[in-house]
Amino acid sequence: MGTIIELRNVHKNFGELKVLNGASLTIDEGEIVAIIGPSGSGKSTLIRCINGLENIQSGEILVRNCLINTQTLESNKIRRKIGMVFQNFNLFPHYTALENIVLPCITVNKMNENNAMELGMSLLHKVRLEDKMNSYPASLSGGQKQRIAIARALAMEPDIMLFDEPTSALDPELAYEVLDTMAGLVHNGLTMVIVTHQINFVKTIAHRLFFLDEGEICVQGKPDEILNNPENDRLNKFLMRLKQSL
Amino acid sequence: MKMNFDVVFQNMPFLLAATLVTVEITLISFLLALCIAFVVGTLRYYFKSRTLGILLMLYVEIFRGSPLLIQLFLIYYGLPSVGVVMSAFTAGILGLALNGGAYISEIIRASFMSVDKGQREAAFSLGYSNLKTIYHIILPQAIRIAIPSLMNSFSSILKDSSLVSVISITELARAGNLIYYRTTRPFEIYLTLGIFYILMTVTISLFSKYLEGRSRKWGL
Amino acid sequence: MAMEKNRKYGFLSLLLVLLISLLATGCAKTTSSAKTTTEGSTANQNLDSSWDSVKNKGELVVGLCAQYPPFESRNEKSGEYEGFDVDLANAIGKELGIKVKHVDAAWEALLGGVQKGDYDVLITAMSKQEASKDNVSLSDSYYNLKEIIVVRSDDNGIKSVEDLKGKIVGVQTACSAEEAVDKLTGLKEVKRYNRNAEAFIDLRNKRVEAVVVGLAYATTEMKNNKDVKVINSPIGSNELVMVSKKGADALTAKLNEGLAKIKQNGAYDQAISKWLKVE
Numbered sequence: 067m068g069t070i071i072e073l074r075n076v077h078k079n080f081g082e083l084k085v086l087n088g089a090s091l092t093i094d095e096g097e098i099v100a101i102i103g104p105s106g107s108g109k110s111t112l113i114r115c116i117n118g119l120e121n122i123q124s125g126e127i128l129v130r131n132c133l134i135n136t137q138t139l140e141s142n143k144i145r146r147k148i149g150m151v152f153q154n155f156n157l158f159p160h161y162t163a164l165e166n167i168v169l170p171c172i173t174v175n176k177m178n179e180n181n182a183m184e185l186g187m188s189l190l191h192k193v194r195l196e197d198k199m200n201s202y203p204a205s206l207s208g209g210q211k212q213r214i215a216i217a218r219a220l221a222m223e224p225d226i227m228l229f230d231e232p233t234s235a236l237d238p239e240l241a242y243e244v245l246d247t248m249a250g251l252v253h254n255g256l257t258m259v260i261v262t263h264q265i266n267f268v269k270t271i272a273h274r275l276f277f278l279d280e281g282e283i284c285v286q287g288k289p290d291e292i293l294n295n296p297e298n299d300r301l302n303k304f305l306m307r308l309k310q311s312l
Numbered sequence: 313m314k315m316n317f318d319v320v321f322q323n324m325p326f327l328l329a330a331t332l333v334t335v336e337i338t339l340i341s342f343l344l345a346l347c348i349a350f351v352v353g354t355l356r357y358y359f360k361s362r363t364l365g366i367l368l369m370l371y372v373e374i375f376r377g378s379p380l381l382i383q384l385f386l387i388y389y390g391l392p393s394v395g396v397v398m399s400a401f402t403a404g405i406l407g408l409a410l411n412g413g414a415y416i417s418e419i420i421r422a423s424f425m426s427v428d429k430g431q432r433e434a435a436f437s438l439g440y441s442n443l444k445t446i447y448h449i450i451l452p453q454a455i456r457i458a459i460p461s462l463m464n465s466f467s468s469i470l471k472d473s474s475l476v477s478v479i480s481i482t483e484l485a486r487a488g489n490l491i492y493y494r495t496t497r498p499f500e501i502y503l504t505l506g507i508f509y510i511l512m513t514v515t516i517s518l519f520s521k522y523l524e525g526r527s528r529k530w531g532l
Numbered sequence: 533m534a535m536e537k538n539r540k541y542g543f544l545s546l547l548l549v550l551l552i553s554l555l556a557t558g559c560a561k562t563t564s565s566a567k568t569t570t571e572g573s574t575a576n577q578n579l580d581s582s583w584d585s586v587k588n589k590g591e592l593v594v595g596l597c598a599q600y601p602p603f604e605s606r607n608e609k610s611g612e613y614e615g616f617d618v619d620l621a622n623a624i625g626k627e628l629g630i631k632v633k634h635v636d637a638a639w640e641a642l643l644g645g646v647q648k649g650d651y652d653v654l655i656t657a658m659s660k661q662e663a664s665k666d667n668v669s670l671s672d673s674y675y676n677l678k679e680i681i682v683v684r685s686d687d688n689g690i691k692s693v694e695d696l697k698g699k700i701v702g703v704q705t706a707c708s709a710e711e712a713v714d715k716l717t718g719l720k721e722v723k724r725y726n727r728n729a730e731a732f733i734d735l736r737n738k739r740v741e742a743v744v745v746g747l748a749y750a751t752t753e754m755k756n757n758k759d760v761k762v763i764n765s766p767i768g769s770n771e772l773v774m775v776s777k778k779g780a781d782a783l784t785a786k787l788n789e790g791l792a793k794i795k796q797n798g799a800y801d802q803a804i805s806k807w808l809k810v811e
Binding site: 392399400479480486490493507510 | 547702711724
Binding site: 117118119142145146148149150152154156157158159160169170173174175218219222 | 428430431433434436437438439440444448449452453456
């Protein structure tokens with residue numbers, strides 16, 4: 067199990083605003099990694115750079131030792147194996163739940179229709195939403211939408227799954243069903259990178275934790291070690307603020 | 313002067329034939345305008361700063377910024393002096409389509425802009441190419457958003473079609489005028505014309521409501 | 533869903549109410565108006581001061597549509613009005629001892645304008661038929677204008693009215709030439725233009741085979757362009773008249789007086805030979 071994702075001294079600006087300030091990290095294949103930090107720290111941006119949604123100004127991002135922030139054939143192939151789950155779900159409103167999962171396979175991966183339907187149904191079963199297969203996203207709850215979104219990303223059979231604050235737009239009761247679904251993915255050998263505020267979830271599921279503040283990785287290590295004995299000043303402050311808001 | 317609708321009934325075949333001309337010209341021009349608008353609107357949305365984008369912007373500004381009347385005149389009476397001669401029907405449709413296409417392309421472009429950015433990001437993350445994203449994900453949503461405005465444009469083209477009378481096409485408004493000149497009964501004739509046009513625009517409105525109803529299930 | 537249907541019916545019934553009320557007001561207006569339509573009727577005392585009011589004004593306002601040479605057009609260089617009608621009006625004005633002011637307007641608006649009072653009289657190559665008979669006062673005829681056929685110079689297929697059968701014919705709309713064309717049978721198509729100039733463009737570009745127009749206009753065209761020729765097989769003829777509003781009998785009488793005088797003293801013949809000499 068070698069390094070699958072590597073960021074080397076990545077700098078990213080939005081105009082004048084510096085969002086990533088020399089961020090560096092490595093993630094091994096099969097690891098489940100969480101990224102936490104205050105808002106504005108660049109967490110979403112970092113994860114969006116990994117799958118190419120954002121450009122970087124300097125530094126390198128490598129996935130399977132291949133520079134991902136380019137448009138080469140190889141990098142495109144590798145990018146297809148990265149799945150993304152968004153804070154706002156971004157389901158396709160003109161497709162049913164099943165179509166959301168199945169049509170991308172057929173259109174992008176040119177999968178056979180029958181195989182795609184099989185895969186779709188099994189994924190619906192996995193996220194426990196078979197009865198919603200013909201519903202449109204507009205009639206689903208937030209938690210159901212996110213579970214469909216996860217199934218949609220999984221349908222492309224990715225090696226890496228990126229989660230950009232997957233429960234931040236959900237009511238707390240609905241967040242539970244999504245987190246549960248995510249926990250269910252753990253035993254597949256999938257590499258997962260999760261940006262989240264759900265510290266307790268992080269404790270139960272993540273192998274490693276990154277604390278991002280003002281565009282750099284300040285702290286990294288095992289969740290138990292870091293969270294129970296936060297030596298870093300900024301991390302401390304952040305965790306206190308989080309406790310207060312709960 | 314007593315009101316006498318005999319004039320209208322006597323000339324009904326003539327009026328109906330002219331209505332057919334109006335409907336034909338409107339339909340063909342609208343469909344052609346839609347095609348032009350889709351191409352122009354889509355290209356303008358994706359190619360903002362290159363030469364193509366500038367050329368297309370010129371097309372839109374010129375055809376939106378000058379009166380349709382002048383455009384029709386130029387195409388039909390002006391072009392022959394540089395060797396381009398076409399039938400009145402062709403000129404009429406060309407003028408209406410180019411003019412309408414310019415307006416409609418802006419509707420299309422705006423509808424693209426109003427599709428949520430997240431849709432593009434989701435498609436990108438799933439590996440959709442630019443073209444596939446437009447075709448499968450963006451266009452269907454953009455069209456739903458654009459339907460009321462598009463039907464509005466259809467209605468506009470219907471009324472603009474009366475201008476093709478200046479290039480010698482006898483459509484409904486001109487037909488009404490001709491009967492008026494011969495009989496000097498403006499009230500009966502123009503009321504009838506008004507009713508005919510309203511019937512046509514109401515048909516378009518009902519069709520629009522039908523289309524909008526179909527897309528309601530997606531929550532759009 | 534039910535709300536949708538209700539809204540639809542509500543809209544349609546509103547439309548119906550609108551239409552019915554329009555019709556009702558239309559009927560109300562016509563039954564309450566009591567204008568008679570007999571010609572040469574007993575005019576009100578007011579309207580017979582038509583000549584007096586012109587005299588008091590000190591000028592005769594003449595309406596015309598300056599797009600019909602050689603009767604009336606705008607000189608490109610000087611911007612002045614010129615043509616047979618212009619000279620006729622000026623000559624008559626001179627006889628009556630009154631200044632003449634010409635006002636240019638769209639053809640379609642002239643009749644409405646003279647009834648409103650924007651002009652005292654129309655001298656604009658208008659035929660008796662073209663001036664609607666009900667609410668106007670017409671002078672004596674001052675010229676007989678024939679409608680003839682114009683074709684391309686190289687076209688030898690059309691030599692008379694008969695040859696127009698199966699052909700596409702162009703004509704200016706809302707004028708006597710159009711009425712003449714509409715009386716013909718067997719034409720393939722009649723294309724109607726707002727102005728003669730447009731009909732001629734289409735003749736040259738082979739979009740019509742022939743144009744029917746007044747003889748005087750045609751000969752002017754031919755003077756400037758050798759690519760069209762006149763087939764002097766008249767389709768109709770029109771009496772041109774001066775048009776004033778209904779009841780302006782005094783003014784019309786004076787105009788007839790003036791016309792008779794200039795026919796006697798040669799001013800009329802001068803204008804004819806200057807503008808309407810047909811080779």
